[in-house]
Amino acid sequence: MKMNKRFGLKVASVGLSALILAGCSSAPSTSGSSGSGGESSDGDGYKIGVIEVQLNDESTNRATWFNDYIAPKYNCEFMFSETCSDLDSCMTFIENAAMAGCDAIINYYAVGSDTEALVQLCAEYGMVYTENGGRNAANEAVFTSNYENFAGNFQADQPATGKLFYDYLEESLDTSVEHGFIVLTGNAYQGNAQQTEISSNMLSALQDLYGLTYESTIADLVASSAPIEATNDKGIEIYCYPGAYSTSGWLEGFSAALQTGKYDYSLQAYNCLSNTATAIEEVESALNKDITVIGFGSFGEALTTAMNSTDMFGNQSVSMSTVKFTSLVSAMAFSKVYNCLTGNRDACLDENGEPSVLLFQMEAVTSPEQLAEMSSWDTTDKWVADYDFVDSLLADRTEGLTSAQAQENIYAMNYDAIKARLG
Amino acid sequence: MKSNAKDFALRLVKTVAVPLVIWLVMEIIVRSATGMGVINSTADIRTLFRNLISSLAFALGISTNLNCGRMDLSMGAQMYAGVIFGGNIALTLGLGGVGVLILSMAVGALCGLLTGFIFIKLRILPMVLGLGMTLVFECICFAINKQQGVTLYGQPGVEILSNITFIIGAVVVIVAVTYYLFQLSRYGFRYRAIQGSQKLASDAGINIYTNCVASYVIAGILVACAGVFITVYSGTLAPVLGMSSNSYVFSNMFPMVLGAWIGTLCNNREFGVLMGSVGVNLIILGLSKLGTSSSVQNVIIYTLFLIFIVYNTNKGKIAYFRARRARAAEASAYLARKKQAAAAQ
Numbered sequence: 046m047k048m049n050k051r052f053g054l055k056v057a058s059v060g061l062s063a064l065i066l067a068g069c070s071s072a073p074s075t076s077g078s079s080g081s082g083g084e085s086s087d088g089d090g091y092k093i094g095v096i097e098v099q100l101n102d103e104s105t106n107r108a109t110w111f112n113d114y115i116a117p118k119y120n121c122e123f124m125f126s127e128t129c130s131d132l133d134s135c136m137t138f139i140e141n142a143a144m145a146g147c148d149a150i151i152n153y154y155a156v157g158s159d160t161e162a163l164v165q166l167c168a169e170y171g172m173v174y175t176e177n178g179g180r181n182a183a184n185e186a187v188f189t190s191n192y193e194n195f196a197g198n199f200q201a202d203q204p205a206t207g208k209l210f211y212d213y214l215e216e217s218l219d220t221s222v223e224h225g226f227i228v229l230t231g232n233a234y235q236g237n238a239q240q241t242e243i244s245s246n247m248l249s250a251l252q253d254l255y256g257l258t259y260e261s262t263i264a265d266l267v268a269s270s271a272p273i274e275a276t277n278d279k280g281i282e283i284y285c286y287p288g289a290y291s292t293s294g295w296l297e298g299f300s301a302a303l304q305t306g307k308y309d310y311s312l313q314a315y316n317c318l319s320n321t322a323t324a325i326e327e328v329e330s331a332l333n334k335d336i337t338v339i340g341f342g343s344f345g346e347a348l349t350t351a352m353n354s355t356d357m358f359g360n361q362s363v364s365m366s367t368v369k370f371t372s373l374v375s376a377m378a379f380s381k382v383y384n385c386l387t388g389n390r391d392a393c394l395d396e397n398g399e400p401s402v403l404l405f406q407m408e409a410v411t412s413p414e415q416l417a418e419m420s421s422w423d424t425t426d427k428w429v430a431d432y433d434f435v436d437s438l439l440a441d442r443t444e445g446l447t448s449a450q451a452q453e454n455i456y457a458m459n460y461d462a463i464k465a466r467l468g
Numbered sequence: 469m470k471s472n473a474k475d476f477a478l479r480l481v482k483t484v485a486v487p488l489v490i491w492l493v494m495e496i497i498v499r500s501a502t503g504m505g506v507i508n509s510t511a512d513i514r515t516l517f518r519n520l521i522s523s524l525a526f527a528l529g530i531s532t533n534l535n536c537g538r539m540d541l542s543m544g545a546q547m548y549a550g551v552i553f554g555g556n557i558a559l560t561l562g563l564g565g566v567g568v569l570i571l572s573m574a575v576g577a578l579c580g581l582l583t584g585f586i587f588i589k590l591r592i593l594p595m596v597l598g599l600g601m602t603l604v605f606e607c608i609c610f611a612i613n614k615q616q617g618v619t620l621y622g623q624p625g626v627e628i629l630s631n632i633t634f635i636i637g638a639v640v641v642i643v644a645v646t647y648y649l650f651q652l653s654r655y656g657f658r659y660r661a662i663q664g665s666q667k668l669a670s671d672a673g674i675n676i677y678t679n680c681v682a683s684y685v686i687a688g689i690l691v692a693c694a695g696v697f698i699t700v701y702s703g704t705l706a707p708v709l710g711m712s713s714n715s716y717v718f719s720n721m722f723p724m725v726l727g728a729w730i731g732t733l734c735n736n737r738e739f740g741v742l743m744g745s746v747g748v749n750l751i752i753l754g755l756s757k758l759g760t761s762s763s764v765q766n767v768i769i770y771t772l773f774l775i776f777i778v779y780n781t782n783k784g785k786i787a788y789f790r791a792r793r794a795r796a797a798e799a800s801a802y803l804a805r806k807k808q809a810a811a812a813q
Contacts (some may be wrong), residue, residue: 102614104615127610128709271764292762293766293769296702297753301753301756301757319619319622320621322622322703323702327510327511327514332509347621350622351622
């Protein structure tokens with residue numbers, strides 16, 4: 046009997062292990078995977094390492110675009126990291142990528158102060174480097190030091206992203222009615238450029254719309270690591286609440302602030318639509334108060350659910366959000382490293398001969414229909430960045446291409462142009 | 469009979485007094501600083517109870533193994549595995565909130581079973597095994613569902629998990645079931661014998677290995693249950709790597725330790741942990757009302773935890789010094805009286 050029990054336990058454990066392993070193997074995963082080199086090879090074969098900062102809908106979409114769409118056409122192979130959230134993990138991945146024979150690195154983990162160390166490390170291994178970030182005081186030296194392997198950066202046009210929120214507030218906010226605003230500044234206090242820009246634009250929009258003057262500067266309000274009231278001469282209730290939802294006590298603090306009853310607008314500079322939804326719904330229900338949500342987002346289940354659900358007042362859970370097309374951003378990254386690898390580094394330099402920063406513009410989305418339309422675009426059969434577009438960013442396929450022209454081509458790929466092409 | 473009732477009432481008052489005092493202190497601080505109380509609306513009550521059930525279940529899960537000398541650091545990862553696997557399966561099958569809870573607990577139980585089985589077979593140090601299993605479970609969670617974890621926000625039928633009546637019912641069930649398991653069941657008698665002395669228990673014929681595996685299974689169920697309520701509030705549970713899941717183990721140590729101490733006042737560990745969880749969550753809610761940043765909240769909570777640990781560890785010494793001082797005072801008084809008597813003569 047004892048023997049049987051023991052045997053049963055063993056069988057259960059082995060069975061569980063097998064079940065879990067089976068679950069893992071059947072699941073598609075981007076981590077550590079690599080795309081196979083091409084059917085048609087009209088170029089030298091290159092292997093490119095991609096450092097991912099988080100793994101979500103966007104990174105999965107990116108891996109599909111690189112592996113299934115780009116790899117065969119441009120005879121490239123891609124190798125993806127797992128989540129890299131600090132300099133050490135990025136360096137470890139770069140070393141592994143070098144051992145695996147990578148020729149270039151595309152880095153989505155962008156911290157300006159770490160850029161030079163990563164560029165130098167890539168230089169040691171003879172790899173080209175580009176990252177998803179801008180040019181700022183922390184990484185200025187990399188742009189001026191003439192690193193031959195540095196292809197420059199690519200990022201969202203942050204002022205333009207912030208302006209989307211500014212414009213929406215300008216259009217939709219009725220200043221004749223009393224409103225209060227809680228601004229989720231996210232990691233702006235840590236120097237996150239996107240969240241800083243969006244938060245600043247939101248506060249600027251309120252300043253202009255109400256004609257108010259803050260007691261502190263907008264830069265100080267956004268850079269605060271502790272919750273802070275944006276006290277102003279018009280007495281409008283504005284509260285800047287920094288941090289991330291995953292931090293202990295953050296959601297409770299957010300809920301507590303809403304429960305003061307002072308705020309009926311939640312302006313979110315950081316992507317946390319699905320994480321704040323329950324707290325907002327509960328406060329709406331407890332105070333019988335409609336709270337309007339305007340926030341940064343990205344294509345995926347969270348935004349789709351938020352856009353398609355309504356609150357107890359029958360309003361859309363999220364009034365406005367932003368989206369970006371993954372393939373468009375990926376094409377910018379690819380063009381940077383590919384141009385360098387094919388000996389066309391000049392196409393990655395600005396008019397001063399320094400590595401350029403390519404910018405893309407996000408789009409605003411305000412209705413489920415618009416979201417559904419845009420979501421359907423950047424998928425396997427309908428990539429926003431198709432071969433024609435990618436070719437328009439590659440110097441060996443577009444004669445005399447300069448960085449400025451590449452930038453023009455990217456800006457030309459806007460909502461109207463995409464809609465005209467993909468419907 | 470009368471003295472029994474009086475004794476019970478006294479113990480009950482002592483037990484409830486701890487969270488009550490905490491609430492009173494926080495209420496005074498919060499009211500004087502903001503003009504509002506710690507609990508102002510139904511949203512606060514929901515937040516309190518939802519956090520209460522998650523910290524209660526997690527703290528009970530930690531204490532299940534810790535009381536027998538096994539510090540299982542993989543419980544945070546077991547929680548992730550339970551909720552991500554169980555939640556996704558339940559959502560795929562359209563089982564709603566109750567299905568998510570039950571299947572998550574079932575997967576949590578399997579994770580506990582696997583960990584416990586490896587422990588008794590390989591006899592690796594529990595903490596070392598916990599670290600290893602953490603990495604394994606985290607990687608497994610990471611590999612499935614395109615690294616998306618589980619999203620409960622907006623899913624049909626999941627709203628029941630935010631229903632206050634359901635949450636209170638779940639709290640009652642957890643306390644009642646764990647009380648039965650640890651205090652009244654055959655497993656509980658053996659568990660407490662092992663807790664006293666593993667060797668003596670084994671010599672007395674208790675199968676300490678079966679009991680150990682059962683403890684891991686119970687802990688797995690409890691942490692998965694906690695994870696479901698954590699996920700309901702934050703909307704999603706994204707997989708983590710690099711032992712980040714351990715943060716849940718450490719953040720629930722305070723309610724567990726405070727609860728264990730309260731449990732000694734009422735001779736009921738489960739009720740003690742419940743009161744400990746209420747106390748700690750009242751502090752967190754109060755600090756949130758004060759508008760403190762998350763980092764400041766953590767500093768305050770962990771400082772209080774440290775102070776409590778220092779007190780709890782040294783309470784014997786404090787009692788000893790108090791007794792010694794009383795004896796010294798008694799001796800001084802005696803000498804003074806003797807001197808006085810001598811002077812009078």
